[in-house]
Amino acid sequence: MTHSVESRFIAIISGALLVVVAPLFTLFLALSSQQAAQGISEHVDVVISSNTQALGKPLWDLDSDSIRQVAQMLVADPMIHAVQISDTTGKLNIFESDPGLTADLSGNEARSQAIVYKSVQGLREVGTLTVYIPVASWFSGLHQSELAFISIFIVAILTVFGAAVFGNRMMVVRPLMRLTAAIEATRRLGSRHHVDWRSNDEMGRLAKSFNEMQALLEREERELKRAHQQTIEIYNMTPAMLFSLTTGDTIAAVSDYWLQATGYRREDIIGRHFPDLVYPADRPLFDKRRQATAGEGMPIEITVRFLCKDGRQMSALIAEADLGAATGHPAGSLSVMTDVTELKQSELRNHQQAISDHLTGLLNRQGFEAALDRHIIDADRLGTRMACLFVDLDRFKAINDNHGHAAGDLVLQEFVTRVQPMLRNADTVARLGGDEFAIVIVGEDTEQRSGELCQQIMDMFEAPFRIEGTSVRLSASVGVAFYPEHASSAAELLQKSDLAMYARKRDGKNGAKVYDPAILTRTREKAEIESDIEVGIAANWFEAHFQPIVSIESGMPVGFEALMRLRHPRKGLLPPGPLVSVAEENGTIGEIGNLILEDALANLNRVQRLPSLGNAYLAVNFSPLQFEPGLPTRLAAMLAHNGITPDRLVVEITEAVLMHDDPQIRRVLNELHDFGCRIALDDFGTGYSSLSYLNRFPVDIVKIDQSFVQSLIGGDTDVERKSRMLIEGITTISHKMKCKVVAEGVETEQQRRQLMQIGIDFAQGYHFSRPREINDLLADLSGSAGMNSIAS
Ligand code: C2E
Ligand code: CA
Ligand code: CA
Numbered sequence: 001m002t003h004s005v006e007s008r009f010i011a012i013i014s015g016a017l018l019v020v021v022a023p024l025f026t027l028f029l030a031l032s033s034q035q036a037a038q039g040i041s042e043h044v045d046v047v048i049s050s051n052t053q054a055l056g057k058p059l060w061d062l063d064s065d066s067i068r069q070v071a072q073m074l075v076a077d078p079m080i081h082a083v084q085i086s087d088t089t090g091k092l093n094i095f096e097s098d099p100g101l102t103a104d105l106s107g108n109e110a111r112s113q114a115i116v117y118k119s120v121q122g123l124r125e126v127g128t129l130t131v132y133i134p135v136a137s138w139f140s141g142l143h144q145s146e147l148a149f150i151s152i153f154i155v156a157i158l159t160v161f162g163a164a165v166f167g168n169r170m171m172v173v174r175p176l177m178r179l180t181a182a183i184e185a186t187r188r189l190g191s192r193h194h195v196d197w198r199s200n201d202e203m204g205r206l207a208k209s210f211n212e213m214q215a216l217l218e219r220e221e222r223e224l225k226r227a228h229q230q231t232i233e234i235y236n237m238t239p240a241m242l243f244s245l246t247t248g249d250t251i252a253a254v255s256d257y258w259l260q261a262t263g264y265r266r267e268d269i270i271g272r273h274f275p276d277l278v279y280p281a282d283r284p285l286f287d288k289r290r291q292a293t294a295g296e297g298m299p300i301e302i303t304v305r306f307l308c309k310d311g312r313q314m315s316a317l318i319a320e321a322d323l324g325a326a327t328g329h330p331a332g333s334l335s336v337m338t339d340v341t342e343l344k345q346s347e348l349r350n351h352q353q354a355i356s357d358h359l360t361g362l363l364n365r366q367g368f369e370a371a372l373d374r375h376i377i378d379a380d381r382l383g384t385r386m387a388c389l390f391v392d393l394d395r396f397k398a399i400n401d402n403h404g405h406a407a408g409d410l411v412l413q414e415f416v417t418r419v420q421p422m423l424r425n426a427d428t429v430a431r432l433g434g435d436e437f438a439i440v441i442v443g444e445d446t447e448q449r450s451g452e453l454c455q456q457i458m459d460m461f462e463a464p465f466r467i468e469g470t471s472v473r474l475s476a477s478v479g480v481a482f483y484p485e486h487a488s489s490a491a492e493l494l495q496k497s498d499l500a501m502y503a504r505k506r507d508g509k510n511g512a513k514v515y516d517p518a519i520l521t522r523t524r525e526k527a528e529i530e531s532d533i534e535v536g537i538a539a540n541w542f543e544a545h546f547q548p549i550v551s552i553e554s555g556m557p558v559g560f561e562a563l564m565r566l567r568h569p570r571k572g573l574l575p576p577g578p579l580v581s582v583a584e585e586n587g588t589i590g591e592i593g594n595l596i597l598e599d600a601l602a603n604l605n606r607v608q609r610l611p612s613l614g615n616a617y618l619a620v621n622f623s624p625l626q627f628e629p630g631l632p633t634r635l636a637a638m639l640a641h642n643g644i645t646p647d648r649l650v651v652e653i654t655e656a657v658l659m660h661d662d663p664q665i666r667r668v669l670n671e672l673h674d675f676g677c678r679i680a681l682d683d684f685g686t687g688y689s690s691l692s693y694l695n696r697f698p699v700d701i702v703k704i705d706q707s708f709v710q711s712l713i714g715g716d717t718d719v720e721r722k723s724r725m726l727i728e729g730i731t732t733i734s735h736k737m738k739c740k741v742v743a744e745g746v747e748t749e750q751q752r753r754q755l756m757q758i759g760i761d762f763a764q765g766y767h768f769s770r771p772r773e774i775n776d777l778l779a780d781l782s783g784s785a786g787m788n789s790i791a792s
Pocket of ligand 3: 682683703705706744
């Protein structure tokens with residue numbers, strides 16, 4: 001480079017000299033030498049002609065000495081190199097030359113002239129003078145002054161040339177070389193080198209600008225480095241697991257914290273394919289993460305299991321930002337990884353808790369429904385059937401009430417302990433809540449196995465449950481439904497088995513029932529009744545109809561039984577049977593009971609105003625559920641409100657009320673009795689009909705069930721005889737226990753007479769009167785003005 005600038009510079013100057021100066025110089029030389037040559041030629045001519053004249057005589061005389069003198073004189077002329085003088089006769093030949101000149105006269109011009117002598121004979125040629133003069137060269141003719149001028153000219157040109165080259169070297173080449181050296185050093189050493197050059201010219205300004213630029217760049221580089229350093233420090237020291245991936249998902253960088261948390265070493269991990277560190281099952285999820293991106297520019301978030309150095313699995317929430325998103329060019333990604341292992345575990349624990357029953361450790365309803373869903377998928381896939389057993393313990397509430405909830409819990413746990421060995425691995429058992437359990441049976445022979453399991457469950461209750469020293473007997477109602485025959489979904493299967501269980505409960509509990517469509521019909525009917533009850537309560541559709549209870553001998557009414565009716569505006573008068581059982585199930589019986597009681601007391605108020613009915617009593621049917629602790633107080637208030645003394649109220653109960661010897665019911669019964677009310681044992685003769693009730697409870701009246709009365713006459717004589725004996729027995733014992741006896745369902749005079757013979761006290765039945773709406777009854781009673789017409 002330097003070489004080329006300088007050599008070009010020299011070439012340019014040399015070119016200029018060659019083109020302009022050299023031709024001029026040559027022309028000058030040519031002209032000068034031509035002029036000089038002409039001068040010499042003229043001078044020599046003069047010399048020759050003068051000497052030929054002078055030589056005539058000596059040559060004629062052959063005076064060689066004189067001739068030699070002339071020759072020597074001629075040679076002394078600086079223009080003449082050599083002289084040859086010869087005579088025509090050939091006797092004389094004198095040659096003289098400059099000293100040092102060789103005999104070789106090439107390169108000299110010879111000029112000859114004949115020497116003539118004017119003798120007496122006239123002009124005679126005596127010889128020849130030959131002069132050798134040098135051939136005129138370019139410089140030979142130049143004068144001293146001209147040569148000096150040329151020399152000065154050349155020196156001047158050389159000086160200018162030298163000065164130009166020197167100036168160029170000093171002003172241009174040197175700073176350029178230093179600039180180049182600085183650039184070269186910057187390139188080689190990486191540090192910003194400055195040019196050591198100071199001048200006031202363009203080069204000086206260039207060097208200054210260059211140095212300023214270098215300084216600026218140096219500063220910027222320093223700042224850039226600092227910023228880079230800072231970025232690295234932030235990256236590494238941020239207490240978060242940061243990592244960067246290339247577009248090919250290899251690890252480009254990781255933060256210190258990341259290394260600390262995962263246990264890897266930086267040198268081992270950089271350049272590794274990140275998905276290799278993801279738990280194999282989660283890799284497809286990781287690879288597909290970009291497809292599931294939430295929105296443009298939003299970081300991608302996924303949770304995968306990450307494999308730490310020590311083999312530990314870390315649940316890692318990865319939030320990944322695409323670094324190329326802003327520019328549109330692929331540029332890898334930056335991610336923050338958060339260890340959510342604890343969170344996941346607690347989530348799992350929470351989920352586990354959410355789907356399991358804390359008392360038994362079984363699945364709860366939610367967990368069971370999910371399991372059922374899974375079983376259904378399997379069953380569909382394998383084309384198998386499935387049975388769902390809905391198990392509800394009978395009278396479990398009584399255990400809770402009588403023995404406390406802890407005892408109830410023990411019973412539930414004991415039940416689970418007994419059931420579990422009966423199941424196979426694939427089967428699932430769950431506690432749906434309270435005393436409700438569900439079992440799903442999967443695989444082969446589900447129908448047969450479900451039947452066997454129902455039997456096993458029934459048998460299991462043969463053995464009493466031991467709690468706190470005592471033992472209790474239990475039973476269960478089981479409903480069974482099959483998939484896919486009875487249901488198309490988990491929820492429906494559970495619902496159908498539940499319906500079947502309810503149907504079993506209605507049919508007397510303690511047993512199993514397989515779902516059939518009739519159950520659903522009954523359920524619909526039940527739902528209709530429920531809605532009738534609900535509307536009936538709100539719209540006051542309930543009425544207490546009265547059926548007289550008469551003295552069997554006189555036929556005079558001694559009291560009235562209040563019988564529930566629902567006056568439905570569209571369906572007409574509804575009987576109490578279905579209403580009561582539904583109301584007992586859904587708990588509305590208490591409310592309905594109160595409505596009936598109020599209506600009945602009001603009716604009694606009207607009836608008692610009739611002559612001879614001032615002391616008539618009122619018998620009201622009570623459901624077991626109505627025997628809550630507040631009953632006696634409420635009843636007392638109602639009686640007082642209607643001006644009726646307690647002894648005129650008969651509380652009719654069935655043995656269902658007494659059967660379980662519930663302390664609370666016993667207490668309420670005793671309170672009512674102490675208060676003055678009388679207790680009638682209804683439907684006696686059905687069920688267990690234990691006469692010991694009379695002993696254990698404050699019973700005042702026994703009502704013999706109508707089935708006995710009806711079988712007294714007109715049937716099998718053996719049955720007639722036995723019925724009669726039973727009635728006689730019950731009557732005798734009841735009387736012994738100071739109880740009055742009422743015969744129900746007396747429809748004929750014949751029955752009345754027989755019952756009278758047996759010694760029954762009172763009778764009730766269509767023979768005397770059907771249950772009547774109060775206004776009808778009042779009209780009848782006042783119209784006939786006596787019991788005789790009732791009996792008619
Ligand atoms: P129950 O207490 O045994 O009532 C007597 C039932 O026998 C009444 O049926 C009555 O109409 C019927 N009956 C009376 N005389 C004769 C007769 O000569 N022949 C025949 N075949 N039947 C006769 P009802 O009114 O349908 O009541 C049925 C059951 O509903 C009652 O049986 C009672 O257990 C219950 N019940 C009625 N009203 C109430 C109430 O207000 N509360 C509660 N908890 N249960 C009630
Ligand atoms: Ca009754
Ligand atoms: Ca009865």
